[in-house]
Amino acid sequence: xxxPAPQPRRRGRxxxxxxxxxxxxxxxxxxxVAMLTERGFTPVGIEEILTRVGVPKGSxxxxxxxxxxxxxxxxxxxxxxxxxxxxxxFLDDALPPLDRLxxxxxxARAGMEKYDFARGCLVGNLGQEVAALPAPFRARLIDxxxxxxxxxxxxxxxxxxxxxxxxxxxxxxxxxxxxxxxEGAVLRAKLDRNGSALDxxxxxxxxxxxxxx
Numbered sequence: 137x138x139x140p141a142p143q144p145r146r147r148g149r150x151x152x153x154x155x156x157x158x159x160x161x162x163x164x165x166x167x168x169v170a171m172l173t174e175r176g177f178t179p180v181g182i183e184e185i186l187t188r189v190g191v192p193k194g195s196x197x198x199x200x201x202x203x204x205x206x207x208x209x210x211x212x213x214x215x216x217x218x219x220x221x222x223x224x225x226f227l228d229d230a231l232p233p234l235d236r237l238x239x240x241x242x243x244a245r246a247g248m249e250k251y252d253f254a255r256g257c258l259v260g261n262l263g264q265e266v267a268a269l270p271a272p273f274r275a276r277l278i279d280x281x282x283x284x285x286x287x288x289x290x291x292x293x294x295x296x297x298x299x300x301x302x303x304x305x306x307x308x309x310x311x312x313x314x315x316x317x318x319e320g321a322v323l324r325a326k327l328d329r330n331g332s333a334l335d336x337x338x339x340x341x342x343x344x345x346x347x348x349x
Contacts, residue, residue: 161199163189165213173255204270214258215280226291233295241338245331256326260319285311
């Protein structure tokens with residue numbers, strides 16, 4: 137009986153458990169989002185994030201090719217998380233459309249309050265330091281904001297259909313105005329360490345849009 141042919145020897149590191157790798161990668165993303173919503177991209181070092189998660193320093197490049205690649209993954213992760221939050225509120229047919237917006241605002245305010253208003257919006261934070269960030273970040277941040285605007289505009293169109301907003305409302309422009317103002321209100325809430333800016337903005341926006349505050 138002929139002996140089986142010898143198998144070629146694998147080069148490099150032995151294969152790792154895919155689930156364990158994904159678990160560590162997700163932990164790095166969660167820690168990165170938490171730290172960047174407080175301090176932004178430039179001041180946070182990779183070593184800080186690795187220490188928080190308990191991942192050895194030399195292992196970072198098993199998960200991400202560079203800090204820039206990690207930053208883009210953080211934007212994508214945060215954008216997807218936030219889009220799901222918007223859908224949870226804006227697609228809730230049990231609520232009138234503008235009450236969905238109010239629900240989102242209240243939920244976001246409670247999230248900031250939970251962390252003593254130290255954490256803001258990752259997209260807004262990175263937008264403020266975009267001149268110092270790698271070039272691909274700008275387009276990725278704009279894509280996230282445009283996606284949020286699209287979801288918000290759909291909610292406003294539902295409000296037009298229900299009569300809660302005037303029939304001539306430009307829903308796309310109104311959604312863009314909401315996010316321009318909202319990001320500023322989140323920044324002010326971080327500065328003030330309280331939610332009054334969010335409350336003032338929400339009341340003014342709803343009143344000026346044509347819905348009751």
